[in-house]
Amino acid sequence: MIIKPLVRSNMCLNAHPFGCAKDVERQINYILSKKKQKKISEQKPKIVVVLGCSTGYGLASRIAAAFEYDATTIGVSFERPGTETKSGTPGWYNNMAFDKAAKEKGLKSITFNMDAFSDEARVQVIKQLQEMGVQADLIIYSLASPVRTDPETGVFYRSVLKPIGENFSGNTIDIISSKFSAIHVEPANQEEIDNTVKVMGGEDWERWITQMQKANVLASGCKTVAYSYIGPSLSHAIYRDGTIGEAKKHLEKTAKHLNSFMKENVAGEAYVSINKGLVTRSSAVIPIMPFYISILYKVMKRNGSHEGCIEQCERLFSDRLYTGGSVPVDENGLIRLDEFEMDPEVQKEVAETILKISEENLNEMSDFKGFLHDFYIIHGFDVEGVDYSAEVDRLDQL
Numbered sequence: 001m002i003i004k005p006l007v008r009s010n011m012c013l014n015a016h017p018f019g020c021a022k023d024v025e026r027q028i029n030y031i032l033s034k035k036k037q038k039k040i041s042e043q044k045p046k047i048v049v050v051l052g053c054s055t056g057y058g059l060a061s062r063i064a065a066a067f068e069y070d071a072t073t074i075g076v077s078f079e080r081p082g083t084e085t086k087s088g089t090p091g092w093y094n095n096m097a098f099d100k101a102a103k104e105k106g107l108k109s110i111t112f113n114m115d116a117f118s119d120e121a122r123v124q125v126i127k128q129l130q131e132m133g134v135q136a137d138l139i140i141y142s143l144a145s146p147v148r149t150d151p152e153t154g155v156f157y158r159s160v161l162k163p164i165g166e167n168f169s170g171n172t173i174d175i176i177s178s179k180f181s182a183i184h185v186e187p188a189n190q191e192e193i194d195n196t197v198k199v200m201g202g203e204d205w206e207r208w209i210t211q212m213q214k215a216n217v218l219a220s221g222c223k224t225v226a227y228s229y230i231g232p233s234l235s236h237a238i239y240r241d242g243t244i245g246e247a248k249k250h251l252e253k254t255a256k257h258l259n260s261f262m263k264e265n266v267a268g269e270a271y272v273s274i275n276k277g278l279v280t281r282s283s284a285v286i287p288i289m290p291f292y293i294s295i296l297y298k299v300m301k302r303n304g305s306h307e308g309c310i311e312q313c314e315r316l317f318s319d320r321l322y323t324g325g326s327v328p329v330d331e332n333g334l335i336r337l338d339e340f341e342m343d344p345e346v347q348k349e350v351a352e353t354i355l356k357i358s359e360e361n362l363n364e365m366s367d368f369k370g371f372l373h374d375f376y377i378i379h380g381f382d383v384e385g386v387d388y389s390a391e392v393d394r395l396d397q398l
């Protein structure tokens, strides 16, 4: 079969196996080139658990840990497998490509396709570490999900992307037609806010760390990092000051007491890293983000400061977590990888441009083409070096 992208409501419903594999290879090659240039610090991760390992920031973190630092990686993600005739989700192919490349390099990798919010997933990861007779020295928490079942109560929670206290009105853009459309979102009620915090806040991260500590699978000096986003004021109504922002604030608060817990129990540390806004499967559906990211790309590419997930994660490891010294943080204890995005000059230009953008000048005022390219790449389409006119025999393998 010939595989073409199926896009509906800014979501791509299928994936190209070879394109996904090729993009994993590109990220690995980037890391290998950095490894050659950099002096690796003595203090480095050896056993790394990545929760949300299959796409976006989690995949890039796993690639950096394995291919720059030779770490053994245990990954957990929740992906739909491909069948002979039906496409799986991109992360399913990414995991296969990662495991294959790791094996070829002699690196140990174990991948679980499980609900990371469940206690069963924690049991499996702990059992795996115990069987290997090792302890984890880094746990990356990179889950992005619209739903979560609380393992304590069995209650199923759904998050919402809504403003708090006031309506949100803005434009969004259709990926296929490039047409703008007005969106209007009513403010969330308290239950919706609480549910979003339940899904994307710090509760599940804390459960991972405390259960792993109890099982004695955290190494002395172990670090744990969860990812968050702040972004510019123009997105605050829907993001930072909205329901998802409440969840992220909860995650950041959780980092504070997890940091004390880690210090006390394993002489370890817990951080939240504020990363750059990028096109991932999660961010493409957030209103305003396609505009903001397209303009941001244009400004940052011109300045030479543009980065993708892999560049961000490489910097997180080499310039923040494993420098040989203490981890640099801001006045709120947060790791900042968004400093180029939040540069006042960059933000001034983006804020001015977003007011002028229209369907007619979209490609001139922004890098919407770059946004689209990244959107397709994360599903294995539009990847350089892939022959998309070639037949794919089956969709359950690479």
Ligand SMILES: NC(=O)c1ccc[n+]([C@@H]2O[C@H](COP(=O)([O-])OP(=O)(O)OC[C@H]3O[C@@H](n4cnc5c(N)ncnc54)[C@H](O)[C@@H]3O)[C@@H](O)[C@H]2O)c1
Pocket: 051, 052, 053, 054, 055, 056, 057, 058, 076, 077, 078, 079, 091, 114, 115, 116, 117, 141, 142, 143, 144, 145, 227, 228, 229, 274, 275, 276, 277, 278, 279, 280, 281, 282, 283
């Ligand atoms: N994309 C951005 O612009 C951006 C910026 C800063 C921070 N972040 C943060 O980075 C983190 C990762 O986001 P991303 O954009 O890389 O998302 P993504 O959609 O690319 O990845 C999400 C990962 O979570 C996994 N996942 C989801 N539900 C799961 C479940 N129940 N069990 C196991 N795995 C599950 C997926 O399989 C995937 O591996 C999030 O916390 C996000 O808020 C994203």
